[in-house]
Structure formats: structure tokens, C-alpha cells
Amino acid sequence: MKNRSDKNIVIVGAGLVGSLLGVMLGQRGYSIRLFERRKDGRKVAEDSGRSINLALCSRGIHALKSAGLYNKVKPLLIPMRGRMLHTADGGQRFSPYGQRDHEVNYSVPRDGLNRLLVNEALLADAVDVVFEQKCTSVDFANRKAVFESADGSSNSHAFDLVIGADGAGSRVRRELVEATGGQSKSTFLEHDYKELEIPASKNGDWEIEKEALHIWPRGRFMLIALPNPGGSFTVTLFLPKTGEPSFATLTNREKLVEFFEAHFASAMKLMPDLLEDFFEHPTGRLGTIRCSPFHYSDCGLIVGDAAHAIVPFHGQGMNSGFEDCSELVRLLDENNEDWAKTLEDFSRIRKPNAEAIADMAIENHEMMQQGVIDPKYHLKKEVGFELERRYPELFIPRYSRVMFHTIPYAKAKQLGVIQRKILDDLTQDIDSIEQMDYSLAAKLLRERLVPVSG
């Protein structure tokens, strides 16, 4: 390993992305100081305020593997092989994510993963993690960042490069956009979310299918549940802020019970603490941040949610942030450690991909709420899998390209638009897969996909 310790890198935020990036740059011999606003999560259990577990997929796994950490993360993972749809009449229908054994997503506890990554960062000689240091300003021209300690005192730190991994409310982003004359726009969904729980059974087992992401889709609102080690599920209610029904109308115990009995009776009977959880847990907002550029000259960069926070309906926020880390390191190799060129390339390459996954995550929200109860949803999915079996070099369902492959998000989105039209055309006049016309399918795939594949 080369010694690059003369380059003084400050990372703001030791969340999922900042701590992984600290590990990866430390492994390359850079000297890293990682400043985190919170207390040390390895010593003090501090509620991160959101999503207790997350779906990890190929892009995140690829980054963890390239940092040599995947085998350490594995014991935390529970495979989810598909979606279990819970219909309003209490029925269940399993819908696999992919058709190959490895096409699964993994549920991973946020805190466990974050603790592991911070530990790994601390193990690296070149990385120093400092807790309870909140970044309050960044001066790019003079290469200094100011942090506020828990006792209210301020300290200024010089840097050669500052990387903002400080999440959706990023201070570094605000300063970078101002310094570059760039742009940043936050848009919020009309839906908020609330985290609830299905506890483990008395025997410590999972009360519903363990290896699935459960969804109770109900049109304008839905409930989802991801498995945790130890037998529980983290349940998330996505519901409009206002209107009927909404967070604004579920104001007392009677209204909440009535709402759950009407729409989520099968889940409610597994949630003994529903009332306490609902009224005690915070309600979270769901937003998309679109900003540009992601860098400032050779001395500033933003990554992860700081650069491109997205809504969680494709399970890609952390995964795309981890991909930022592996892409940054790839570009450093490609540019022979020339940071100015690497940062410029990073902005140029990652921005369209961030836009694409932001759009696909919003579309997936519609699909999860409405599409899964579209009568042709399962037929189109079946036909999509069959086309993938017959023409694997041409047709890969968009969901699979996003979750189980690492092709750029923008390409997955572009191909997905064409594929959706092909599936619409092929299923327009049929009700079952037996009626499929495969010669027409082959013709459409060749005509529409070959010119843009590659």
C-alpha cells in the first residue's frame, strides 16, 4: 500500500456512507479524519430516528466486497427472496424478485452495519473517528472546516479535501452549492412514514414468512415489513400527511384501531404494541434531493444522501451511496490518483445516475401502492421472466438490473422504459402466458433493444 498520508482528508459524517468511504480511502493510505455529530454508537445506543433495517443489494454488496468487508457483514444479513403481498381479504401471494438463486435482497440492521463500519474505520491506522463534532461551516477557498463540540466550543480544521457524507440535511452540500454557484432542490412526497413492529413469537421465531419483504398495498397507502435477526419485523406505514385517511386524521386510539382493522387486520393481530408504537415513534418525511455539482475543484465532494437523497421505495439510498464509494475508488485508479480529475469525473458520471435512481424510486412508490394490485402486474412479471430465460443477452427486467446488476442506473432506466412498452404491447390482448406470441416478442426485442444495448 502506498503512503499517501500527506493528503489530509476530512470526512463529515460517520453514517453508513462516510464510514465505508473512510475505510476505503484509509486502505489506500490516505490520512482520514472522520467527524460525526452523534455520540459513539458503539458505546451509547442513540436512536438514529429512522429505518431500523435496510435492504442491501448487489451495488452495496459490490462496494463492501471491494473493501474486503462483505464476509464480516454477512452474519447480519437475512435474505429476502421476494415480496409477500397481503391482500385486503387476508390472502397472501409470494412474488419472487428474480429467477436465479442469487437474485435476492438482504435485510440488514442499520445500527449493526454502521457500528461494524465505524469499527473497521477505527481499526485502520490512517483513520481517526471523532464523535460529537458537528460541522457548522466549510470555507473551501481557505480549506478549513469548523466543528462544534458537545460543550458548544468551536474548532477549525484544515483540509486538502473535505467530503460531505452528512446525510440529507447536509451542511457541506449547502456550502458547496453556494461556493460553486450550483443548484440544490428538495422535494417532499405527500406521504410520511412511521416505524412500527411485529415482535418475535414467544419461541423467538418470525411470525410471518422470514425470507420476504412483506407488503400490504392499499392504493394511497401501504404497510411494509422487513425481517430482523431475532425474529421481529420492522414495519413501516406509508400514509399521506393530510386528507382521509392520513397522519392528520389518525389522532386517537379509536381512529387508529378502526383504520388498522379496516385495512391491515392480518398485520394488526401480530402487533401487540401498535398503539404505543404509533403514538410514541416519530413521523418521518420522505424527500428527494437533486443537486449539482457534487464537487468543488480538487478540494470538495459530497456523497451518499448528502448529494442525492431519494425516497426509499427502490431500497437504493444506501446502495447508491455505497456505489459512490466504489466508483470514487475506481476513478482514482483510472486517473492515477489525480483528485481534480477524479472529482470532476465523479460529478459528471454520478449525477445522471443519481437522477435516474431518484426517478425510479418515485415510480416504484406508485407501483408498490397501485401496480402490485394491477390485474396485469403478475402476467407482465411472468412474461418478463420468460423473456429473460429465452433472451438473457437482451431482456433483463428493470427491477433486476437495478437490484442484482451494477449497470449504471441511467442505462437501467433507459432500457426499462423500452422494455415496459414491449411488455405492454405483448400482454395487451392476452390473459395468460400460454397465449404469448414469442416470435413477435423476439422481433420487438431485436427492433427496440438491440440499437440501445451495449
Ligand SMILES: Cc1cc2nc3c(=O)[nH]c(=O)nc-3n(C[C@H](O)[C@H](O)[C@H](O)COP(=O)(O)OP(=O)(O)OC[C@H]3O[C@@H](n4cnc5c(N)ncnc54)[C@H](O)[C@@H]3O)c2cc1C
Ligand atoms: C424509511 C427509510 C427506509 C430506507 N430503506 C432503505 C433500504 O431498504 N435500502 C437502502 O439502500 N436505503 C434505504 N434507505 C436510505 C438510507 O437510509 C440512506 O440512503 C442512507 O442512510 C444514506 O447514508 P449516508 O451515510 O449518506 O447518510 P446518513 O445515514 O444520514 O448518515 C449521515 C451521518 O452524518 C452525520 N451528520 C449529519 N450532519 C452532520 C454534521 N453537520 N456534522 C457532522 N456529522 C453530521 C449524521 O449524524 C449521520 O451519522 C431508507 C431510508 C428511509 C428513510
